[in-house]
Amino acid sequence: MVPAPDGRVVATTDMLLEGRHFRRDWSSAADIGHKAAARNFADVAAMGAVPTALLVAFAGPGDLPVGWVLELATGIGAECSAVGAKVAGGDTSRAESVLLSITALGDLRGLQPVTRSGARPGDVVAVAGRLGFAAAGLALLGAGADCQDSPVLGGLVDAHRRPRPPYAAGPQAARLGATSMIDVSDGLIADLGHVAEASEVRIELVTGCLMTEPVTLPDALGEAASALGLADWAQWVLTGGDDHALAATFPPSSGLPGGWTEIGKVASGHGVLIDGKMWTGAAGWDHFRP
């Protein structure tokens, strides 16, 4: 039983499948637990709510070490503690690979839930949290890059393993009048594309605001690109998921809350423009349709 003092509850669900969403040789069980919880809590925060509870359905092979499962549970529990939520239910089953399905509940504390559909022309587009770190870390892992000797590269790999969503920024944005909000899980362009579509507006981003601190760390991403022999790291920022930053739109008069950085404007039209042009690269996990 979960308290729902507001009288309304927000809920979100998410499946994480071994081989598709995580690899047991790339992440520890604790990492996977942290990440599974964080993904869902970020989604709750993006509605403007405070996470209250998590339900965990787990399936795995019979020969999975008990220690691995306990470590997974510890990771989930630690991420719950970090946001003040509790594990309120669960289910276990057998499967040939590890399957995790997580549901998170949240309380609105009297605020109206923020959706994807309220952005209006003239609004400011802003982001809280970081972009491109997890994608760079995943690319480093995928290439088998040696990150042992570089705290910078190791930090990017850690960002992939354990995202640190800016949970408090969600309710904060809701209190200060955010007109739409989303957590960046498919990539910034793809997720703002969902906002543009739901709100029937165009979103115009400015790389000069995006490709710099505090939205990202050019030096760190540059070092990762260089280690991988890549000419450019902008794609990680524009299309990388898994950092679980929050992106929101605010009325132009409202002034941005602390922790939020302006990255563009809402205009009439449709789609997402970058410096006035359509992005033609791979747009996160979904294809980009202007």
Place this chain on the structure above:
Amino acid sequence: MVPAPDGRVVATTDMLLEGRHFRRDWSSAADIGHKAAARNFADVAAMGAVPTALLVAFAGPGDLPVGWVLELATGIGAECSAVGAKVAGGDTSRAESVLLSITALGDLRGLQPVTRSGARPGDVVAVAGRLGFAAAGLALLGAGADCQDSPVLGGLVDAHRRPRPPYAAGPQAARLGATSMIDVSDGLIADLGHVAEASEVRIELVTGCLMTEPVTLPDALGEAASALGLADWAQWVLTGGDDHALAATFPPSSGLPGGWTEIGKVASGHGVLIDGKMWTGAAGWDHFRP
């Protein structure tokens, strides 16, 4: 966003995996949808709550026909409508077989949630809904029995495909002072074993109350046993899951609500006795430990 007028929300989660919990050649997509929702709503009802919402995480092969998925969604939606709940969220992913993970939310409407741990010596044990039907249906399917010409056998197979939990009996029992409650999903002995363990009591069942209408239909189960060449059908009633009947304990003075049938008593001690003896057969999905 789900209304939670009570200010508390109950939540339950459950994974259904193809090949383990259902077979696509034995059940239609609509059947699987109904059953996936019903399992979770029964669990909500067993806490004394009224189902309000469902979240559905789904994964399946890329070559799964779209029509199959739509039919699944229709089955889920129809079971939601039947209880007045709505689908409040979802997630889709790719996997080699069909994976479903369902979370149900419920509202307590001012009642205290009923748990497994409140049974006291002297309480009456009662059941609402039916026992043994789904297990008989599953046995018929497993044996490849021809059920075409028998409405009775066909009805048992239908009971396996689409359980009909007595949803309203849950809050009704809670209002009338049920001291513990559980939905029978692992089998009556296994699930009452959970109650006995959590409540630190012994549960004593009487087959004379169990092996008769309205708890079960001896004629129908007898016909199924006969079609399968089995001498006895009692095991389906005692250990069969998937009918999602509710079992509860009530103070001796309270009088049973309509729809509930007395099947035994709570005593001091531990374990589950049937006619004064320990049951030694297969106790549902779990092994029986007296």
